[in-house]
Amino acid sequence: MNEKTVQNAAGRLVPVEINGIAQVPYQGVGKHRPSGRRYGPPLASCGDYPADGNKVVADLKTALKRAGLRDGMTISTHHHFRDGDLVANAIFDAAAEMGVKDLRWFPSAAFPCHEPIIKHLENGVVHHIEGSLNGPLGDYCSSGRMCGMGVLRSHGGRYQAVQDGEVHIDIAVIAAPTADPFGNATGDRGPSACGLLGFALADSQYADRVIVVTDNLVPFPCIPWQIHGNYVDYVVVMECIGEPAKIVSGTTEITRSPDRLLIAEYAARFVEEAGILRDGFSFQAGAGGTALSFSIFLSDMMRERRIKARFARGGSNLYLVKMLEEGLVQYILDGQTFDLEGVRSMRENTNHVNTSPFTSYNYHGKGNFASIVDVVVLGATEVDVHFNANVVTHSDGRLLHGIGGWQNCLFSKCTMLPIPSFRDRIPVLVDRVTTLCGPGELIDVIITERGIAINPLRQDLLSKLRGSSLPIRPMEEIKAEVEEICGGKPAPPEVGEKIVAAVKWVDGTVIDCVRQAKMATVSW
């Protein structure tokens, strides 16, 4: 396969066409202006829906049939259950039984529990996947066996793509921990409670047909209605839609590694010394071990200095909820609950607020929350000397991680990447990232166990940190030290020519692509 490529504004060769659709190459941050209109789905009429509001049908297959499932359609799902989802596999099993082929699966993210879908990729039921690919499905995509090209979009980019009509969803299936017969649905209660359903918002608003699948049907009205039944066509009751134990992200444990604890402490001290830690400030930290430890160092500082945050953006978890309930944080604006304490708090605390990629991340809106946040703490698999970062591939070229809200969060007033300087003796600081996910101009601070590098574009931060006791060092210097320890620069990734996936920027342009990995562990 020789896809036609073009060099984009970041100097990356990207495909001019993805799965038959012409693309705009990345133009630079804030450079691409959309010229179209929001997508308008076909108008519905109440005359076509049951007057008593009861949209319950016998089972998933019936709902898919009534929704007109046929070859080549796009089916969307969401990932609120993370590795505990039981619905996506059921959809494609049903589609296989119905003899349907060439579907595009458009999940907000795929997890290891979705490995069974590989058989549907092999047998032609699913043509390709567009969505964050974690674990085995990413590896499968890396191997080059998938028919179409994978497309990685940020949470905000997924909303943008649907809103803008770049991705037309034929049938959205929304797994909902509680729902009523009209289709109003919530994630914050029920036996499979997962918190919120924000990733399914775009799908509910813009898909031609919307199916809500629940294992906890309540009489109308289901309150709160995170998803409006007015967008829903059919409701299906299943015995179990998710495994609560696996809903909890495995990444919500505090790190015990001394290096990572040091990194987390540096990050918290940096926030203080940069003058960000002041009354009414705001922050976002992910669910990784380092980020959690950062939150704990931060909360200690806040308690000590009697500083309160106006809001924190979630991924919520036990530690963030503690801060809320202690009064250290006034509001949690939550995009995803990472543990059951997050779910409980969202249900019980009116100041633990349900958000969505629309409010938080959609770049084709009239602003979004991401750029309002004072400081955000993110991860990365690689960072280059220009502060460009990678979050989806490893240095060996394998696509193993989803992109999540990472790109969107880069718009924060101060973006920090607390990362180890090397992993498995492979440097994380590199000359050129394997896959470009985030442009360096948006990444302000790299925090490693061997020192902190501040982006030279942020002279304000450099001057604030002058004379600091923190190890502020030039990126090149840290990098050279790491290379010495690891015995040189990392080997270039062993990849082929074939483009297996494209990475979109937040505005729908193509920022980079992933090529077929030679090391992909193809075991199917």
Next chain:
Amino acid sequence: MNEKTVQNAAGRLVPVEINGIAQVPYQGVGKHRPSGRRYGPPLASCGDYPADGNKVVADLKTALKRAGLRDGMTISTHHHFRDGDLVANAIFDAAAEMGVKDLRWFPSAAFPCHEPIIKHLENGVVHHIEGSLNGPLGDYCSSGRMCGMGVLRSHGGRYQAVQDGEVHIDIAVIAAPTADPFGNATGDRGPSACGLLGFALADSQYADRVIVVTDNLVPFPCIPWQIHGNYVDYVVVMECIGEPAKIVSGTTEITRSPDRLLIAEYAARFVEEAGILRDGFSFQAGAGGTALSFSIFLSDMMRERRIKARFARGGSNLYLVKMLEEGLVQYILDGQTFDLEGVRSMRENTNHVNTSPFTSYNYHGKGNFASIVDVVVLGATEVDVHFNANVVTHSDGRLLHGIGGWQNCLFSKCTMLPIPSFRDRIPVLVDRVTTLCGPGELIDVIITERGIAINPLRQDLLSKLRGSSLPIRPMEEIKAEVEEICGGKPAPPEVGEKIVAAVKWVDGTVIDCVRQAKMATVSW
């Protein structure tokens, strides 16, 4: 003026064109199927909005200028402040100062406080109004002096028209009792608290430009965000946006009239005898004196029989809130708060839920709440022998009342009109209603002080009420008795040929029109 008309499915002559736009005549209940797509506003880009989220501009005029206000545009406002609104007049005063002409004002409703806009209709700043017209503006429209044709849409019909692209809003101005600099806004708190902002939802979602005007700016985030700042272009701070005392509807007093009390009691007893009053039932009653008394009779019955309602649809008020807090009603699904107790309850009770014309009334959605409600109690100015009803004009042909959510509510499982049989010695029961607002097939029961008429289409109700002690009587018999008392049928309305306003059905078709009234009190 000789507008071209066509006879619609209800036998009414309606204009084929309204303000230059071709119309579909009413086809019958549920007969018109929309074929288009939801309107798609131009895509925005975060790159064009302040990264720090601060959209505050100096004043209303600056916001209107930045929004590109020019001749012929459509400006929308909402009526949550009812007769206490201070913003709409300020907009058109500003437009006049800017020298702008021929605007279309698209309020969700106009109230007597908007009488000053008559001068802008006279001086050409405002070309015409499309929206419910109460009092002086209705009278002005009746007089035939307004340049364009008035268009009366139900709450749901207004959402439908905007969603479907029938009405394109250039600039929406949303008066918000509390807002943050990003444009997130709520109506449930602040010195001018009015409860909710649901009538402005369509405007926020679909207008090209959205201006939020507040007198209570709070730091981001304004929680709850009934209006999403992601739809908002500019935020303006004014000293006072509404007069709380006038926000309260004057119609929230229980009737003292013995006749109306009797009607209210009949209505409540009917609900019981018809078998509607059972555990888990639902109801909606307006804010008029009779409706309030009905609620009180109903709550007495519920208390006595230990029956609880699953939900009540608001307009909320003191009495409904009492029922909620006493546990007689599990949820209030509120479309409009009619008094300050309603506002307080919405702020404090998580089961007092904010709804909108989208959830409750939009006919071009995948169902709506209206048809799920077991029983609704509404008013009318006239009802004919086929149960057709009028709610906007008087028998003299004058347009004096808004249409509100009245048409939408007719879809309830049992629609009752408790009305006096005559007013000022003019019969309310007539051969043919002056203006057709609601088709008789959707109106089930007419309750007057002289008897209750059940629509012959509802044989189920007729058989349930057989042997009742309630005075169930044929409509014709009650009507004949009333005519005897009043000395005959009402005089035909004295109207001219000119069509001054059109009444839309819930699906956007034209159900009737209003002609120039000879009795209009033109005093401007």
